[in-house]
Amino acid sequence: MDNRRLIIDSAKRLFWHRGYSTTSPKQVMADAGVGQGSFYHHFPAKTELGQEVVRENGRDLIDAVRAAMDGLPTGRDRLAAFLGSAGDALGGCQIGGFAYDAGILAEPGLRESLGAAFTELGDLLESVVREAQDDGSVSSKLDPAKTAAALLAVVEGAFVVARATGRQSSADAATAGALALLDGS
Incomplete structure (x- = not known):
């Protein structure tokens, strides 16, 4: 594996579990097993590494959601699969936690990358709501954009509440309630 990939993979893990703001380039270098020269050759500034991590984590999340939905017979089943993505809420959301990180929010490029991931996920959910309406598996009275936004908020909120309470059952109740709605x- 090349050093750039080692750096990104280490940063993805460290930023997710420790936070972007509280993880130093030195910690990433140590975890990746690379020297300072290699690190700064690939990422002259921590924000550049942060942007790559946020983009990759966003892509990874969207790819995982698409994979969970793939092949399911109805739009409702695909929405249920998305709600199931909070099945390990105690582990945290690989991009949601960045929304609470002051260092991410203070950098326009990082905030923009984070927003783009959530926008893409919301757009995917909106299209699945429309598919569910077309196949009759959810009510045609639902507003697709508002329903997608609500489902996204339920899942992200499920991560927050589960981690705050230390109980996966908090997330499970939230997602089951959304499915019932x-x-x-």
């Missing part, structure tokens, strides 16, 4: 129950 989709079903009109």
Whole structure:
């Protein structure tokens, strides 16, 4: 594996578990097993590494959601698969935690990358809501954009509440409640 990849993979893990603001380039170098010259050759500034990590984590999350939805017969089933992405809420969301990191929010490029990931995920969910309406598996009365935004907020909120309470059951209750609302129950 090349040094650039080692640096990115280490930063993805460290930023996710420790935070962007509280992880130094020196910690990333040590974890990746690379020297200062190699680190700064690939990433002259920590913000450049941060942008790459946020973009990759966003792509990884969206790819995982698409994979979970792939091949499911109805739009409702695909939305249920998305709600299931909070199945390990205690582990935290690989991009959601960045929304609480002051260092991410203070840098326009980092904030923009984070926003782009959530926008793309919201757009995906909106299209799946439309598919679910077309196949009759959810009510045609739902507003697709608002429903997608609500589902995204439920999942991200499920991560927050589960981590705050230390109970996965908090996330499970939130996502089950959202699914019941989709079903009109």
